[in-house]
Amino acid sequence: MKSLTITSSLEVYESLDEMPEEIQVLMQKAIEVRDEAYAPYSNFKVGAAIHLENDKVVVGSNQENASYPSGLCAERTAVYYAGAKFPHSKILKIAISAKSMRQKVDSPVPPCGACRQALVEYEVKQEEPIELYFMGETGKVMKAESVRDLLPLVFDSNCL
Numbered sequence: 001m002k003s004l005t006i007t008s009s010l011e012v013y014e015s016l017d018e019m020p021e022e023i024q025v026l027m028q029k030a031i032e033v034r035d036e037a038y039a040p041y042s043n044f045k046v047g048a049a050i051h052l053e054n055d056k057v058v059v060g061s062n063q064e065n066a067s068y069p070s071g072l073c074a075e076r077t078a079v080y081y082a083g084a085k086f087p088h089s090k091i092l093k094i095a096i097s098a099k100s101m102r103q104k105v106d107s108p109v110p111p112c113g114a115c116r117q118a119l120v121e122y123e124v125k126q127e128e129p130i131e132l133y134f135m136g137e138t139g140k141v142m143k144a145e146s147v148r149d150l151l152p153l154v155f156d157s158n159c160l
Contacts, residue, residue, distance in 0.1 A: 006152045011143040012108075019141060023133055026051055027095040027141070029059055030074075034097045037061035037074065043101035046074040046109070050082050053090040058082040075115035079122060090126040094119070096134040105136030116151040123147050124156045 016024055026049050034047025039062055046062045060078030064071040075096060082091060098109035111119065111134070123130050129146035144150055 008149040008152060010149060013141040016141055026093060027097060027133060029057055030095040030097045033059040033061045034099055038063045040064060046098045048074040048078040049095045050078050050091055051093040052082060052086055053092055054086060056086060073112060073115050075111045076118045079118055090128055091122050091130045093131040099137040106139035107136050108134050108140055108142040109136050110134050110150055116147060120147045120151050120154045
């Protein structure tokens with residue numbers, strides 16, 4: 001029997017103010033679109049802003065539906081729009097912000113498993129990592145150099 005050790009390294013910043021201005025601007029776009037999310041069932045709003053290689057910024061917010069599986073998370077809303085609108089432009093960075101209408105969210109909220117899988121598909125496709133920045137409504141911001149830091153054992157086309 002062999003043992004496999006998997007490690008991930010994330011950077012933690014005490015606040016958005018510690019981030020480079022470029023990331024602050026990107027996160028502000030995520031916050032703005034977050035506040036426009038359609039989340040009448042969960043009362044949990046998420047916004048995502050993606051910086052593309054062509055210097056365009058694409059945003060998305062979570063969109064819920066009374067038939068729960070029919071809704072879509074902010075990250076997938078944004079990444080699928082980026083893929084449809086700018087299919088040849090690589091994704092450089094994504095900023096994510098989450099806010100609950102029930103309680104204050106002051107801890108970083110990472111993408112869900114389905115979003116991690118969707119994002120890693122684009123990382124594999126473009127053969128370059130995507131930087132992720134995520135936070136709650138306020139407080140600390142986490143940075144991952146790659147989606148693989150959050151999903152180390154990826155399921156991709158090599159598995160098929």
